[in-house]
Amino acid sequence: MLNYTIRRLLMLIPVLLGMTIIVFSIIHAIPGDPAEVILGEKASNSSKEALRKELKLDQPLLVQYGDYLKKLAAGDLGTSIRTREPISAEITPYLAATLELTLVAMAFAVFFGVNAGILSAWKQNSWFDYLSMLIALIGVSMPIFWLGLMEQWLFALELKWLPSIGRMNARDPVESVTNLYLIDSLLSGRADQFWTVVKHLILPGIALGTIPMAIIARMTRSSMLEVLRSDYIRTAKAKGLSQMFIIYKHALRNAFIPVLTVIGLQFGLLLGGAVLTETIFAWPGVGRYIFDAIASRDYPVIQSGILIIAFIFVLINLLVDLLYAAVDPRINFK
Amino acid sequence: MNKWYKPGAALVLASVLTLTGCSGSDNAGNSPGSSPASSSSSPAPSGTPADSSATSQDTLITARGGDSAALDASIVTDGESLKVTQQIFEGLLDYKPGTTEIQPKLAESYEVSPDGLTYTFKLRQGVKFSDGTDFNADAVVFNFTRWSDPKSEFKFEGDSFDYYDSMFGPDGSRVIKEVTAVDPGTVKFVLNQPQAPFLQNIAMPPFGIGSPTAIKEKKDKFKSEPVGTGPFVFKEWKRNDSITVEKNPTYWQQGLPKLNKVVFKVIPDNSARFTALQNGEIDLMEGVNPDDLKTLEGNADLQKIVRASFNIGYLGFNIKKKPFDNPKVRVALNYAVNKEAIIQAFYGGLAEPAVNPMPPSTLGYNKDVQDYPYDLEKAKQLLAEAGYPSGLPEEMTFYAMPVARPYMPDGKKVAEAIQADFAKIGVKTKIESPEWATYLDDVKKGEKDDLFMLGWTGDNGDPDNFLFTLLHKDAIGSNNYSFYSNDEVNKLLSEGQSETDSAKREELYKQAQVLIKQDAPWIPLVHSTPLLAGSAKLAGYTPSPTGSEPYTEIYFK
Numbered sequence: 001m002l003n004y005t006i007r008r009l010l011m012l013i014p015v016l017l018g019m020t021i022i023v024f025s026i027i028h029a030i031p032g033d034p035a036e037v038i039l040g041e042k043a044s045n046s047s048k049e050a051l052r053k054e055l056k057l058d059q060p061l062l063v064q065y066g067d068y069l070k071k072l073a074a075g076d077l078g079t080s081i082r083t084r085e086p087i088s089a090e091i092t093p094y095l096a097a098t099l100e101l102t103l104v105a106m107a108f109a110v111f112f113g114v115n116a117g118i119l120s121a122w123k124q125n126s127w128f129d130y131l132s133m134l135i136a137l138i139g140v141s142m143p144i145f146w147l148g149l150m151e152q153w154l155f156a157l158e159l160k161w162l163p164s165i166g167r168m169n170a171r172d173p174v175e176s177v178t179n180l181y182l183i184d185s186l187l188s189g190r191a192d193q194f195w196t197v198v199k200h201l202i203l204p205g206i207a208l209g210t211i212p213m214a215i216i217a218r219m220t221r222s223s224m225l226e227v228l229r230s231d232y233i234r235t236a237k238a239k240g241l242s243q244m245f246i247i248y249k250h251a252l253r254n255a256f257i258p259v260l261t262v263i264g265l266q267f268g269l270l271l272g273g274a275v276l277t278e279t280i281f282a283w284p285g286v287g288r289y290i291f292d293a294i295a296s297r298d299y300p301v302i303q304s305g306i307l308i309i310a311f312i313f314v315l316i317n318l319l320v321d322l323l324y325a326a327v328d329p330r331i332n333f334k
Numbered sequence: 335m336n337k338w339y340k341p342g343a344a345l346v347l348a349s350v351l352t353l354t355g356c357s358g359s360d361n362a363g364n365s366p367g368s369s370p371a372s373s374s375s376s377p378a379p380s381g382t383p384a385d386s387s388a389t390s391q392d393t394l395i396t397a398r399g400g401d402s403a404a405l406d407a408s409i410v411t412d413g414e415s416l417k418v419t420q421q422i423f424e425g426l427l428d429y430k431p432g433t434t435e436i437q438p439k440l441a442e443s444y445e446v447s448p449d450g451l452t453y454t455f456k457l458r459q460g461v462k463f464s465d466g467t468d469f470n471a472d473a474v475v476f477n478f479t480r481w482s483d484p485k486s487e488f489k490f491e492g493d494s495f496d497y498y499d500s501m502f503g504p505d506g507s508r509v510i511k512e513v514t515a516v517d518p519g520t521v522k523f524v525l526n527q528p529q530a531p532f533l534q535n536i537a538m539p540p541f542g543i544g545s546p547t548a549i550k551e552k553k554d555k556f557k558s559e560p561v562g563t564g565p566f567v568f569k570e571w572k573r574n575d576s577i578t579v580e581k582n583p584t585y586w587q588q589g590l591p592k593l594n595k596v597v598f599k600v601i602p603d604n605s606a607r608f609t610a611l612q613n614g615e616i617d618l619m620e621g622v623n624p625d626d627l628k629t630l631e632g633n634a635d636l637q638k639i640v641r642a643s644f645n646i647g648y649l650g651f652n653i654k655k656k657p658f659d660n661p662k663v664r665v666a667l668n669y670a671v672n673k674e675a676i677i678q679a680f681y682g683g684l685a686e687p688a689v690n691p692m693p694p695s696t697l698g699y700n701k702d703v704q705d706y707p708y709d710l711e712k713a714k715q716l717l718a719e720a721g722y723p724s725g726l727p728e729e730m731t732f733y734a735m736p737v738a739r740p741y742m743p744d745g746k747k748v749a750e751a752i753q754a755d756f757a758k759i760g761v762k763t764k765i766e767s768p769e770w771a772t773y774l775d776d777v778k779k780g781e782k783d784d785l786f787m788l789g790w791t792g793d794n795g796d797p798d799n800f801l802f803t804l805l806h807k808d809a810i811g812s813n814n815y816s817f818y819s820n821d822e823v824n825k826l827l828s829e830g831q832s833e834t835d836s837a838k839r840e841e842l843y844k845q846a847q848v849l850i851k852q853d854a855p856w857i858p859l860v861h862s863t864p865l866l867a868g869s870a871k872l873a874g875y876t877p878s879p880t881g882s883e884p885y886t887e888i889y890f891k
Contacts (some may be wrong), residue, residue: 032771040411043496045505045812050494078623082403083573084492084557090573097575152609165610170395170576170597202519282601282610284575292400292574297771 001325008318012311019310020072020303022066027294027302033057034297038082047197055299068303069135077308078300082293087304091286096179097167098285101277102270104201105209110263113213114155117220117259118247121228139214148207148280155203162199167281169196203279208274212266219262223255230254256327264320271316272309338353364832368514377717384688391871391890392594396618397601397610401574406557407542409483413791416539417882418598423542423562424884426455426474426521427533431876431883432642434695434795436537440469440563441521450834455521461586463545464567470711471515474884476546478513488555497793502529528834531796538794565591565886574600592874592889604738611636613865617890618824618875624682624743630867639866643686644693644879646800647741649752649857650816652780657726664854666716668706670755671857680748681862688858690847692800695879696792697836698843713759721848725760732748732763733777733786740864740881741789748859749787777815788815791881797843802827803852 035048052058056067071078077087110165116136120129156164167181168174174181174197175188182201185193227233228251236246275287286305293301324331400414408418438444439660441455461469481498482490484505489495492594502509509532511524535541548561560568561792563586566579577598581591583890601607602621612633622630630638649671651658658664673687686694689705717725732753735745742748746767753763763785768776777786790813793799803809806827807819826846833839866877874887 030772032769032775034771036774037771039494039496043411043494044499044504047494047496047499054492079492084404084554085573093573110699113490149605149609153604156613157609160613163610164613165601165606165615166599170599170615171393173570173576173597176572217868242821279602280606282575282599282606284572284600288574288602295770 001322005318005322008321012314014302015314016307016311019307020069021065023303023306024061024068026246027297027299028061032297034081034299037296051081060241068300072304072307077304080293080301081298082296082301085112087301090301091305091308092288093176093179094284094286094289097283098156098271098274098278099285100167100180100182101201101204101208101274101283101285102267105207105270106212106263106267108205108209109213109216109266113216114220114259117217118224118252119147119222120217120221122247124225129221133221136214136217139210140218142210144211145280146277147210148204148277151203151207152280163196164203167200167283168193169200172196172259189215204277204283207280208270208277212263212270215266216259218254220259223258224251225249227255253327259326260320260323260327264316264323268313268316269311272306309313345537392592394593394596394618394872394888394890395616396597396620396885397599397616398620398764399600399602399604399607401600402577402598404557405560405568405571405577406544407540407560407562408477408495408498408544409557410498413881418577418579419542419560419562419597420539420564420882420884421566422560422564422568423539423544424564425537425539425541425543426457427537428539429795429878429880430883431887432878433754434534434644434792434879436533439537440474440543446535447746451525452534453523453525454516455466455523457519457521458586459519461563462584463548463561463563464582465545465548465561465811466583466584467545467547467561469543469563470518471521472518473543473546474521475513475515476549478510478542480549480855481541482508482513487552488549490556492554493557495540497538501535501538502793530831530836530839531794531798534794534796558811565884566596569595576600581831587886588712591886593885596885608867611869614869617872618866620864620866621720621738621740621863622867624680624684624865626867627682627684627865635870637870637872639868639869639875639877640684641740641866641877641881642695642879643863644795644881645696645741645789645791645864646688646691646693646861647686647739647787647859648691650777650786650788650857651855651857652777652784652786652816653855654780654817655659655784657720657722658784660720660851662716662720663722663726665706666713666720666759667756667761668854668857669709669713669716670759670761671859672708672755673859674708676748676751677860679751680744681860682865684865685860685862688861689851691804691850691856691858692797692847693792693861696795696797696800697842698797698830698847700844700847702844703847706854708759710755716816717759717761722760726762729762729764730784731758732765732784733773733783734765734767735770736767736773736786739789740791741860741862742787743862745787778811780815780817786815793880795879798827798831800845801846801850802831805855814853818853820849820853823849823853 035051039048039051056064079086080090083090116132120132125131152164155162172193174184174193177184177187181197182194185197233246233251236250272287274285275291277283278285278288290302290305293305339733380865398414402415402418403412404410404415405419407416410416424439426439427436428439429435430437440458440461442458443456445454453823457471463469480486481495509525509527509529511526514522516522542562545561549556552559558571565585567582569578569580571577579596581594603611604621607619608622608626611619630636651664653659677685677687689703690700692699730750734749735742738744749765753765756763776782790800790804804813805818806814807824810817810819823846826842830839830842831839833842871891872888873891874889877883
């Protein structure tokens with residue numbers, strides 16, 4: 001197991017190196033001049049020229065790439081062109097904001113997705129099965145943008161139950177320590193703030209979690225259907241075991257491997273690709289950070305941002321692979 | 335089978351109830367009429383009028399579409415940064431609220447020598463920066479030296495003083511020769527050549543004076559922890575989320591500012607921002623969709639706030655390309671745009687048709703210039719005279735702005751409306767709308783586009799800031815995207831820069847506008863009035879035409 005983990009971690013190096021090459025070539029292939037976009041129409045030509053020099057945009061691409069790798073190897077993620085702040089410092093709060101939202105969204109998606117999937121399989125061809133799979137189909141094809149706006153309209157504007165945007169009430173800000181507001185509000189001993197943070201998480205969490213929930217539900221259902229037909233389940237039923245016990249102890253465990261894969265993939269996807277949700281709900285997350293960087297051709301941010309996301313993605317996949325063994329003892333890494 | 339189903343259903347149902355139950359109980363706890371104490375413990379979501387009036391409000395939450403880039407006023411060029419720096423920094427002069435007329439600020443008075451080369455400013459006494467440093471002549475000299483000396487040790491890595499360079503000339507052709515402290519309360523500016531809009535320029539927000547102590551100590555951190563003399567003091571910056579400034583307790587104007595705290599919140603989506611305003615989560619917002627105007631006007635808790643128009647949105651011809659090198663063709667197309675219809679359809683009526691390349695409130699605006707009316711017959715006739723009796727033979731590439739700006743809220747839709755009218759006179763166009771960075775790159779090179787959309791918001795109320803910047807031949811390669819150059823216009827605009835007699839200057843600009851209208855390098859479309867919305871209790875707010883203003887006088891009724 002340890003050997004396997006180390007081997008997988010070592011494999012990260014070529015993967016990430018490949019990532020840097022791909023990202024670097026793509027961003028330099030798209031037209032648009034960072035000096036133009038970042039300094040804007042009001043800036044003089046001479047200062048745009050100076051910025052290009054300073055960013056070494058006038059140098060050959062290979063030289064630029066070499067510089068970037070050299071810095072990266074020394075642990076320097078670079079400096080944002082737009083804000084002039086080091087990316088390593090700048091990206092932390094964004095990552096924390098995204099992580100918090102993703103955890104909530106995934107908790108929502110896993111809880112509802114897995115349970116709906118189990119029930120649908122257990123009650124195959126019942127009205128519940130049809131209904132939940134219809135909802136799952138709608139969920140998969142739902143434009144997040146629209147869902148988010150509808151949520152805001154219904155729960156914030158009409159019912160006034162929940163706040164529409166942001167991570168926290170701007171009139172009563174959380175003192176950031178870890179930048180995970182759920183934790184920060186507790187650290188400062190403010191239960192009321194914790195509650196407000198929770199309420200801010202609900203709408204974006206649901207918006208972000210809907211598609212993964214639908215995918216997980218469908219995957220759980222098909223996987224469970226297969227397992228429920230197997231002999232040992234019939235035996236268990238014959239023995240008169242309780243239905244809950246059969247579902248959750250016997251069936252789910254065996255049906256869970258493909259579901260776990262989907263959960264891991266979705267988790268990684270959400271961490272990097274929540275731009276729409278983050279835009280609608282004014283969530284200061286890493287997706288918007290990179291998205292804005294693309295719009296302003298902030299090359300260092302695009303490069304390092306995507307690299308970090310890729311790194312996390314690969315790590316989550318590794319974690320999922322290791323979890324296989326925990327779920328199913330027959331799986332053994334050598 | 336039925337019995338298998340029950341526990342699972344109960345599980346799902348229970349979790350649904352937990353979720354909805356959360357919100358339900360919250361609603362009860364925060365219902366209107368709850369005591370001030372309970373509303374302050376969780377004030378976010380209720381947003382009912384009763385909630386916020388329970389405590390007298392002194393915090394303003396204002397929301398906008400994007401974050402600031404940096405908070406050192408002198409190194410930024412984007413409006414979102416200047417919006418915040420104006421709360422923290424003050425210049426020697428500024429503009430009277432709601433206008434571009436200059437008034438004294440940190441300088442109490444000024445004198446100009448008859449040759450227009452020496453400006454002497456008497457500084458306000460007893461003003462301190464919010465870090466306790468004295469504001470005096472040395473501080474002014476320190477700041478101007480930092481901006482003008484390319485080797486200044488306080489020009490930190492990556493700093494470029496773009497507004498200084500563009501208003502007072504880049505290194506090598508500086509307008510300001512030297513700035514000296516005559517005594518602690520007097521500063522003298524000596525110029526290399528007279529500059530007509532000098533005072534107008536000095537009043538611009540990028541020339542706010544920063545604390546020399548803070549600049550020396552914080553170095554390149556100054557841009558994220560700024561210190562000035564302004565009504566508010568920088569408190570906190572959560573990137574892409576919020577910037578908080580608090581009342582400056584030692585502010586030199588007694589009794590001001592009226593607010594205790596201002597939070598600049600980033601909410602990228604216009605609709606979501608408007609929802610947050612209606613929900614009471616924010617108090618003021620920019621960028622109201624014209625579609626939301628009706629809802630806004632129908633809501634008694636909100637008020638519509640209009641920023642005076644100070645911009646131009648235009649359709650430019652790429653004069654490098656045939657057939658737009660021919661002024662007759664350009665004039666013909668000018669007759670084919672129905673500006674009134676565009677304004678009604680896409681600006682919610684909040685704009686006026688543009689005749690000249692600058693807004694009417696600018697000095698030297700020529701009222702006598704007549705616009706080309708919407709007249710398709712005339713347009714066809716002119717096209718025929720230019721040698722195109724059956725319209726243009728080729729399809730023209732029409733670049734439509736992919737981003738929303740106050741002067742162009744929806745570039746693609748406006749382009750489609752114009753495209754339809756052009757088709758009626760036999761001018762076929764293909765609309766392209768590449769992503770913004772590519773767009774700028776392309777129109778700057780002028781190889782792909784035949785027609786393009788752009789606009790400009792004035793910085794300081796001076797005609798030079800529109801006409802020279804956008805249509806002088808020296809601006810080709812920067813903001814003259816039409817590649818327009820008329821020797822006579824060039825001469826008039828250059829003279830306008832150094833003519834210090836205001837009446838003569840106006841005359842120069844008026845003549846230039848006549849010539850530009852004849853040459854028609856653009857179809858000037860609109861001067862829009864950007865729409866803001868705020869809580870009905872908000873008072874004392876006068877938006878500046880330049881796009882940002884200090885919030886010194888704002889309060890809640």
